[in-house]
């Protein structure tokens with residue numbers, strides 16, 4: 001072997017680099033789609049022949065490449081995306097290494113046409129094995145069309161190494177899906193051998209996921225949301241009942257880039273601990289937004305592995321965010337208003353016209369009847385008494401799951417703060433403020449799940465003057481407020497909002513207080529989801545306070561509503577609502 005050191009010719013170096021970046025046709029799909037996104041495209045069409053072995057073509061309507069730069073784009077380290085090493089720490093684009101086009105053109109035949117909005121004509125370029133064969137002008141639409149033909153034509157060993165068409169196509173679909181999920185706001189289509197595989201229209205994340213994985217997955221999605229200085233987390237997890245033996249539904253995106261992260265995957269697994277049968281994997285579509293200078297995407301040629309500065313914190317934050325959602329979705333399954341409502345199970349309220357909330361009466365069963373002996377601890381005759389006795393003190397509240405006439409509830413108010421009532425299970429003392437918070441919270445969340453939230457129009461619009469800072473805050477939350485039944489009109493000068501309708505749950509006398517609080521800093525929220533956070537905030541403001549005297553009807557209404565809540569024991573802020581002194585406890589104290 002010669003000991004003389006020589007520099008490798010460019011085409012050899014490019015072939016070696018190509019080996020790292022381009023492993024199979026799906027790698028080309030990834031690079032070309034990412035270039036289209038970096039070019040600001042809103043329509044991206046992928047056309048593939050023979051699982052990409054014969055052709056991979058990506059057509060975009062992005063910015064295009066200026067005529068003089070067209071051939072330069074195929075040089076190694078030719079990129080328009082970074083200029084200095086510092087730029088690496090503030091990356092907003094997917095590409096930056098300037099390697100993809102040089103690599104692809106070293107191992108295939110290329111035909112590229114591109115036009116910018118400044119040029120009336122497009123320029124095309126034809127390249128084979130890094131050599132420009134032809135360059136000229138032609139008429140073409142704005143954007144870029146990039147065709148890669150005969151992949152690995154000059155490296156038979158690599159070409160022979162490719163798997164069957166069905167395997168290669170699966171890899172392509174995986175890459176396509178990753179890009180399409182990361183960018184629900186872009187239209188994508190995918191045609192293989194002249195047949196349409198996907199036609200995805202611009203939408204929100206939930207609908208994008210369901211148009212790729214089917215509407216069944218959509219009903220299993222639970223939103224996650226957290227905002228911390230380390231990262232902003234959003235996206236969805238799949239309910240444990242939708243977990244699978246394969247890992248095909250595990251997606252992490254960091255700053256819109258699909259990444260693999262065994263470390264973060266571990267964090268998700270640990271949040272699901274105890275909820276999955278062995279051999280099953282959780283499904284997730286997790287979107288992380290991280291300050292670009294806190295990550296290093298440069299550690300892997302295909303940029304699918306990245307390094308986080310504060311890995312440990314991210315691990316714990318992600319874990320607790322998921323745990324929180326897993327816990328809460330059972331109470332509030334339809335919290336996410338981005339959902340595709342056409343895919344929901346029909347909700348019985350859907351077609352109802354707005355009406356005031358009422359409490360229905362089941363006249364055939366009334367545990368509060370004077371003659372039912374239920375107040376007698378000794379009585380074993382009453383069927384309800386026997387049932388109640390078998391329940392523990394806490395769950396006694398849960399079995400009060402029937403409709404009844406609130407007028408028959410025996411109750412009195414104590415210290416203008418507690419409602420005291422006698423139940424078969426004992427003596428119950430209820431904090432009026434927390435009980436009302438719970439009632440309002442569940443009603444608000446139910447309203448969010450309705451297609452048409454009952455609201456009342458205001459005869460005279462309620463005017464809210466608004467500062468520019470609050471205006472931003474208002475717009476961030478407007479959709480949720482509208483889903484709750486508020487309607488707004490913004491005046492031309494953007495300084496006043498006219499509130500034209502409010503949810504029927506509210507009284508217009510409460511509006512001053514409500515919007516005062518809504519815009520005050522103490523109430524800005526950072527909770528699980530906007531809908532959840534706003535609901536909590538509203539019920540905190542609107543719930544009757546402790547210290548307010550309630551007349552008997554109000555007391556009865558409140559208790560009746562509390563007993564129909566899904567959760568009766570805890571306020572939306574996880575504070576106890578009530579205590580129940582059961583007969584044995586009372587006996588003990590009096591003995």
Ligand code: ADP
Nearest residue numbers: 035039073079080095096097098099100101144
């Ligand atoms: P990188 O994406 O890392 O910059 P590439 O080799 O993928 O490197 O592309 C080189 C350059 O070619 C890009 O920086 C960009 O300026 C230009 N380019 C490639 N594809 C497109 C496209 N679809 N639309 C506009 N410009 C493109």
Ligand code: MG
Nearest residue numbers: 031035095100
């Ligand atoms: Mg690129």
